Amino acid sequence: MKFKPAAFVPELLRHLFRRPATIEYPFKKMKVPDDFRGTPILKPELCIVCRACVRDCPAFAIEIETLSDEEKRYKMTIHNDRCIHCAQCVESCPTKALFMNDEFEIATDSRLKLKAEYTYTRPAKKSTQQSQNG
């Protein structure tokens, strides 16, 4: 019978004097990796409403509603329950208005709580750009 139970014993005893590999999770949290893709967050002051994110999102998780054309007020809704955390929106955004945060505990009891809404006025960036270009 090939049964070598004592093969692991030195390794086991070494563990006794080593720091545990695990942490007290809900109380202490590990640092997430630098390029971790958590929840997509919008910086409204940078958004130029080009709708690249809406077009590129494979999960149709981003919507942009026009509230008022004259005032250039828009409402972006990010449905984090639909989001597949691919960060394509971050890649597509020309002004880097979207980023993924470090949040990884996003479980809730209702998917409606995962919806994030941003109401904002588009900055007059186009005109300044035009004037700079012109």
Added chain:
Amino acid sequence: MAVIKALVYLLIYPGILFLFVYSTFCEWFDRKLYARLQNRIGPAYTGRNGILQPVADFLKLLFKEDIVPEKADRIIFSSLPVIGLAVVVTVGLYLPLWNVDVSIPSFNSFQGDVIVVLYLLSLPTLIFFLAGWHSTNFFSTLGGVRVLTMLFGYEVPLFLAILSPAIVADSWRLAEISYFYQKFPFLLLFQVTGFFVSVIALQAKLERTPFDIPDAETEIVGGTFTEYSGKKLAFFRLMTDIEMVVGSGLIATVFMAGFSGGIVLGLFKFVLKTLLVIAILSLIRAACSRIRVDQMVVFSWKYLTPLAVLQLLISIVVKGIIQ
């Protein structure tokens, strides 16, 4: 006065209260050590360093829903955990835990109590079998059959190993055996083989890895305990914990010269020696993975029993020399 004294013995020390407190502590010690051996933290939240975790688990199970299968025999199914608990707590009374005067036989210390303890310790196995059988569940029945198959493997080496120190001490009384080895501690060196045989057999009796064959979760769901839930499962778990304490207490009595020196020092020695045995049990649990039931029986009859017989021969030779 005698009644009060007896009640204190039965209910507080070394009866059910002490055994409950100490067995939960031992479970915590076992789990913590097991976790540290595997490079984990182990119980950490309830109480200081998670010391109250076994008590919390016990209380949680007490409040859970208690289900009896429709086709099961209700009376036997419900009474088995209580009987099992009573059996192992009774074993606790026979350990020479407080200062038993060797010259006076009493209700809990008499010629032959080592046999009584060994037989009471084999009753939980029968109770596990009956529990599995009366659950009328395929997995439980399979677990119960495995319990009995394993019983024939480890019981013989355990009996032989525990009885060989008794042969050298020329007594069938636990208090006298431990008293004998307190007088001649060097004779314990000849019992090392028997010590390890009985520790491995105890591991099998407690159904811990690598002998957790009857309640192998990955194969037969929960084995014997598949249908048990709530209070009954809590009692079964407490029973296994107390069995661990009294089993290691028996090994400490027979192979480690007992617990001399009155209540306080005796208790201290009891804690120290049982924790040492439990530490070895945890090490075995961490070092091994589950073996099959046929491998277990082959292992017992090929290696464990010959070693126990060898120990018996050594004991007989030693006894011949010292006489």
